[in-house]
Amino acid sequence: xxxxxxxxxxxxxxxxxxxxxxxxxxxxxxxxxxxxxxxxxxxxxxxxxxxxxxxxxxxxxxxxxxxxxxxxxxxxxxxxxxxxxxxxxxxxxxxxxxxxxxxxxxxxxxxxxxxxxxxxxxxxxxxxxxxxxxxxxxxxxxxxxxxxxxxxxxxxxxxxxxxxxxxxxxxxxxxxxxxxxxxxxxxxxxxxxxxxxxxxxxxxxxxxxxxxxxxxxxxxxxxxxxxxxxxxxxxxxxxxxxxxxxxxxxxxxxxxxxxxxxxxxxxxxxxxxxxxxxxxxxxxxxxxxxxxxxxxxxxxx
Amino acid sequence: xxxxxxxxxxxxxxxxxxxxxxxxxxxxxxxxxxxxxxxxxxxxxxxxxxxxxxxxxxxxxxxxxxxxxxxxxxxxxxxxxxxxxxxxxxxxxxxxxxxxxxxxxxxxxxxxxxxxxxxxxxxxxxxxxxxxxxxxxxxxxxxxxxxxxxxxxxxxxxxxxxxxxxxxxxxxxxxxxxxxxxxxxxxxxxxxxxxxxxxxxxxxxxxxxxxxxxxxxxxxxxxxxxxxxxxxxxxxxxxxxxxxxxxxxxxxxxxxxxx
Ligand SMILES: Cc1cc2nc3c(=O)[nH]c(=O)nc-3n(C[C@H](O)[C@H](O)[C@H](O)COP(=O)(O)OP(=O)(O)OC[C@H]3O[C@@H](n4cnc5c(N)ncnc54)[C@H](O)[C@@H]3O)c2cc1C
Ligand SMILES: Cc1cc2nc3c(=O)[nH]c(=O)nc-3n(C[C@H](O)[C@H](O)[C@H](O)COP(=O)(O)O)c2cc1C
Ligand code: FES
Numbered sequence: 001x002x003x004x005x006x007x008x009x010x011x012x013x014x015x016x017x018x019x020x021x022x023x024x025x026x027x028x029x030x031x032x033x034x035x036x037x038x039x040x041x042x043x044x045x046x047x048x049x050x051x052x053x054x055x056x057x058x059x060x061x062x063x064x065x066x067x068x069x070x071x072x073x074x075x076x077x078x079x080x081x082x083x084x085x086x087x088x089x090x091x092x093x094x095x096x097x098x099x100x101x102x103x104x105x106x107x108x109x110x111x112x113x114x115x116x117x118x119x120x121x122x123x124x125x126x127x128x129x130x131x132x133x134x135x136x137x138x139x140x141x142x143x144x145x146x147x148x149x150x151x152x153x154x155x156x157x158x159x160x161x162x163x164x165x166x167x168x169x170x171x172x173x174x175x176x177x178x179x180x181x182x183x184x185x186x187x188x189x190x191x192x193x194x195x196x197x198x199x200x201x202x203x204x205x206x207x208x209x210x211x212x213x214x215x216x217x218x219x220x221x222x223x224x225x226x227x228x229x230x231x232x233x234x235x236x237x238x239x240x241x242x243x244x245x246x247x248x249x250x251x252x253x254x255x256x257x258x259x260x261x262x263x264x265x266x267x268x269x270x271x272x273x274x275x276x277x278x279x280x281x282x283x284x285x286x287x288x289x290x291x292x293x294x295x296x297x298x299x300x301x
Numbered sequence: 302x303x304x305x306x307x308x309x310x311x312x313x314x315x316x317x318x319x320x321x322x323x324x325x326x327x328x329x330x331x332x333x334x335x336x337x338x339x340x341x342x343x344x345x346x347x348x349x350x351x352x353x354x355x356x357x358x359x360x361x362x363x364x365x366x367x368x369x370x371x372x373x374x375x376x377x378x379x380x381x382x383x384x385x386x387x388x389x390x391x392x393x394x395x396x397x398x399x400x401x402x403x404x405x406x407x408x409x410x411x412x413x414x415x416x417x418x419x420x421x422x423x424x425x426x427x428x429x430x431x432x433x434x435x436x437x438x439x440x441x442x443x444x445x446x447x448x449x450x451x452x453x454x455x456x457x458x459x460x461x462x463x464x465x466x467x468x469x470x471x472x473x474x475x476x477x478x479x480x481x482x483x484x485x486x487x488x489x490x491x492x493x494x495x496x497x498x499x500x501x502x503x504x505x506x507x508x509x510x511x512x513x514x515x516x517x518x519x520x521x522x523x524x525x526x527x528x529x530x531x532x533x534x535x536x537x538x539x540x541x542x543x544x545x546x547x548x549x550x551x552x553x554x555x556x557x558x559x560x
Contacts, residue, residue, distance in 0.1 A: 024517055027555050030525030046519065046555070054553040058349040058373075059342075061513035063305025063389070072518055077555040085557075199309040200385055202346040214302065266516040266530070267302065 005041075005281050007291050009235050009257045010158035010183050012094045012119055016041035016277045017291065018248070021239050021262030022098040022122060022162070023047060023072065025270070029086045035265070036092040039274035043091060044260065047098040047124040048079040048114065049133070050106060056129070057206035062195060067214025067241070068263055069193055071129045071207035074100060079113045086117045094119040096160065100133045104143075104150040111154040120157050123147065125173075126164035126189035128211045135164040135189070141176035148180025160237060162186040163228075165220050171231040178234050186237040186260065187224040191217050214263035215241045222254045229255025229296050243267055245279025255296040305515055307344040307387025312380050313362060319439045322410060323378050324356065324366045329388050332363040337418035338395030338483075338506050338534040341365070342514045344387030348376040352511040352529070354414035354483075355391060363388075364417075366441070368410040392514045393533050396481055396504050402427040404477045405446070406492050408464060408484025409434060414506055415483050416442045431471065433464030433488070465491040478502055486560040490547030493540055503537040507546075510553055522551065 005016040020026050020035040020043040032043040055075030062069050076082065079099065086095070097114035099121065101107045111121055125138025125147070137143050144161065152159050161177035163170055165188040174185045190211025196203050203209070218241025225238045238256030242248050243264040251259055264272040284291055310327040318324055332341050335355045343365065344350040351373045356366035369378050380386060396414075399422050407415045412432055419428055430446040437458035440451055450467050451459035460467045465488055472495070482492045483506035496503040509521040509528045516530030524543045526532065540546050549557045 023519075025519040025522070025527065027519030028522050028525065028551070031519045031522050032525075034525035034527075052554040052556060055512070058351070058512060059307075059344055060350075061305075061515065061517060062307070063302045063515070065303040067302060068305070068515075068517065070513070070517070072512065075512075075520070075554050077552075081556060195306070197307065197309060197346070197387065200346045200387075204307065204344070204387075206349060263517065266513075 004284050005277055005291055007258070010120060010160070012042070012158065014041040014258065015093060017258040018273050018276055019044055019096070019237070019258060019260045021260035022124065024262040025265055027076070029089050029091065032091050032095060033089070034270060035273065038270035039277055040093060042094040042096065044096040044098050044122050045082065046076050047074055047100045047127065048076050048082050048110065049074065049100050050079060050110060052076065052078040052081065059204055059206055062204045064195055066216035067212050068266070069195055069205060069210045069212055070190065071205045071210030073207060074127060074130050074133070079110050083114050083117045096120040096122045098122040098124050098162070100124040100127065102132050102137070104147045107147050108150045108154045111151045115155045115157055118157060120160065121151060121155060122160045122162050122186060123151060124162055126162050128164060128166055128190055128192040129207055129209055135166055138164050138173065139167045139169070141169065141172050144173055145176040145180040148177045148182045152181035158183040160184045160186050162189055163224070164189050165217070165224055166192045170224055171227050174228045174232050178232050182234060184235040184237060185228060185232065186239060187228055188217065188221045188240045191220060213240070214267060215243065217241050218247050222250055225251055225256050226254040226298065229299060242276065243272060245276050245283060248276050248280055249283055252294050253296070253298040255299065257295050305389050307342070307389045309385050309387055312382050312384045312386060314382055315380060318366060318441050321439065322366060322368045322441060324364050325377065325380060325386070326362050326364045327386065327388060328361060329363050330361040332388060332391050333358040333361045335363070335391035336395030337421050338414050339391035339393050340533065341388050341390030341392065343377065344389070345373060345376045346385070346387065349373040352514060354506070355417050356413035357417045357420050366410065366413040366416070390514065393529055394531065396506070396534050398422065399426045399428070399479060399481070401479065402429070402477055403479040403481060405430045406464060406468060406480060406482040406484070407432045408488045410441070411484030411506070412441045415481065416445060418481060419446060429477070431464050431468060433484070463488065463491070465495065468492065469495055472499060472501070482506070486547060486550070493537070493547070496537060503540070504534050505540065507533045507535060509550060520551070520553070520555070
C-alpha cells in the first residue's frame with residue numbers, strides 16, 4: 001500500500017483515505033473484510049436498525065446510462081444481530097457502524113448496541129427511499145442537531161453525520177450536525193431519482209422511486225463537499241461517483257479529508273480501492289504535496 | 302450501467318417440463334451468447350425480478366427453466382406467448398469449457414444451467430449425466446441428457462434416495478477427473494466431499510438471494526464473496542475457502558439460515 005496516502009482523521013489512523021460506502025457489499029462482516037482485503041482503508045457497515053428488515057420489493061437495482069438506481073429499502077438483520085456476528089472478528093481496518101432510526105432515543109439505543117464493536121458511528125440521515133427514516137428526518141436541521149447530540153453523549157467513538165443532497169440546505173444541516181457535536185460529515189448519499197420502462201410504461205423499481213449513485217452524481221458530490229468546506233470546520237468525507245484516481249482527487253481538492261467508494265465496486269472490481277489509492281499516491285508524489293495539504297486546495301486562488 | 306436496465310422481450314414460447322417447472326423462450330441475442338452457468342435477471346412488471354439461469358439457447362433465442370416457488374415464479378408460469386417480460390444480463394462467471402470426459406451431477410431445477418452446458422459441449426467431449434429429483438414426474442430433461450443414472454427421493458424411478466449415494470459407486474468404476482454440479486446445496490456439499498476424497502476437480506453453481514446481480518448490494522454474499530459477480534460458478538479451491546458453503550445461506554434481511 002502506498003505510504004504517502006496513509007492519513008489520520010477522527011483520531012483514527014487509516015492505511016489510505018478510501019472507505020467502503022455504506023450498503024455496498026458491507027451487508028455482512030465477511031463483506032467488510034473482503035473490501036479491506038481489496039485495499040479499502042476502512043469500511044462502513046450496511047445501515048443497521050433496531051429490527052431486522054427485508055427491504056423493498058424487487059426490482060431493487062436498475063442500471064441507467066450514467067449510474068445505478070437503487071431502492072433496497074434498508075434491508076438489514078438488525079443492529080444486535082450484526083454486532084454479534086462482527087464481535088470477535090478482525091476486519092483489518094477501522095469499521096464505522098452506520099445506523100438509521102426514527103428519533104433521537106432510537107439512535108441512542110442503536111449507538112449503545114454498535115459502539116462495542118465499532119471504531120466510529122455514521123448516522124444515516126439521508127437514505128432517500130425509506131419512510132420515516134433517512135432523509136425524511138435528515139432535512140430538518142433542529143432534529144439533526146438533537147439526534148447528533150444524543151448520539152455523541154451516548155458514545156466515546158467519533159460520530160459522523162451522513163447528509164442528503166436532496167435539499168437546498170445541505171450546509172445548514174451540516175452546521176446543525178456540527179453544533180450537535182459531530183466529529184465530521186459525510187456527503188453525499190444517493191440523489192432521489194426514478195426510471196420508467198417506455199414499452200410497459202411502468203416504473204422499474206419495485207418501490208417506484210430510488211436513489212441514483214455512481215458517475216452521474218460525482219459533480220453533485222463535488223459541489224456539496226465544496227460548499228460544506230466553506231461552511232463547516234469539521235472534516236468532510238466525500239462520497240459519490242469515486243471510481244478513478246481523478247474523481248477521488250477532485251473531491252479532496254473540494255475539501256474531503258477522506259472518501260468513500262460505493263458503486264465503483266460494481267462498475268470496476270473490488271480492487272478499485274487499490275487502483276484509486278495507487279493513482280492518488282502517484283499524483284501526490286508528482287505534485288510534491290502531502291495528502292493533508294491537498295484537502296480543500298480548490299478554495300485557494 | 303445502461304446495460305443493466307431490463308430489455309423488454311416478448312415470450313416466444315412456453316413449455317411444461319414437469320408439474321412444477323416451465324420453460325420460457327425469448328428472443329434475446331445478449332443472453333443467447335452467454336456462457337453456460339451464467340444467469341439473467343427476469344423482470345415481471347408489477348410483480349418483481351428474479352435471478353434465473355440460462356437453460357439453453359437456439360440461435361438468438363434463450364430459454365429459462367423455472368420452478369414455481371413463490372409469487373414471482375408463479376407469475377412467470379402464467380406467461381403465454383406474446384406476453385412481455387424484462388431481461389438483463391447475462392451475469393456472473395459460468396462453467397469452464399470441459400477439457401475431457403466429464404460428469405454432470407444435477408438435482409431439482411439445478412439441472413437448468415447443466416442442460417445448457419450439455420447442449421454446448423456434448424458434441425466435443427463425452428459427458429455422463431446423473432440426475433436426481435423428488436419424484437419421477439419432476440425429473441427434468443431426461444430425454445436430452447440420456448442420463449447414466451437417475452434417482453428419486455420417493456423411489457418412483459431409478460435409485461430410491463439421493464443421487465450422491467450412487468455417485469461414489471459410479472466414480473469407482475470409471476476414471477473421470479472433472480465434475481460439474483448444480484442443485485440443492487446439501488447435494489453439492491456431498492459432491493464436494495466426494496471430490497475431495499477422490500482428488501477430483503469440481504465446479505459448482507451456487508445459489509444465494511440476489512437483489513442486484515451486479516455486485517453492489519451484498520445480498521448474495523457467501524463468506525464475503527459476491528456470488529452474483531464473482532460466481533455463481535466456483536471451483537473446488539474456492540469452495541475450500543468458504544466456511545458457510547453447505548451450512549449457511551442468508552435471508553433477505555441478511556440473517557443466517559441453514560441451507
Ligand atoms: C444464480 C441463480 C440462478 C437461478 N436459476 C434458477 C433457475 O434456472 N430456475 C429456477 O427455477 N430457479 C432459479 N433460481 C432460484 C430463483 O431465483 C428463486 O426460486 C426465485 O427468486 C423465487 O422467487 P419467488 O418470488 O417465486 O419466491 P419467493 O416466495 O420470493 O421465494 C422462495 C424462495 O426462493 C429464494 N429466493 C427468493 N428471492 C430470491 C432472489 N432474489 N434470489 C435468489 N433466490 C431467491 C429464497 O430461498 C426463498 O425462500 C436461481 C437463483 C440464483 C441465485
Ligand atoms: C445498493 C446501494 C445500497 C446503499 N445502502 C446504503 C445504506 O444502507 N446506508 C447509507 O447511508 N447509504 C447507502 N447507499 C449510498 C452509498 O453509501 C453512497 O452514499 C452512494 O451510493 C454514493 O456513492 P457512490 O456513487 O460511490 O455509490 C447505498 C448505495 C447503493 C448503491
Ligand atoms: S446480488 Fe447484489 S451483490 Fe450480488
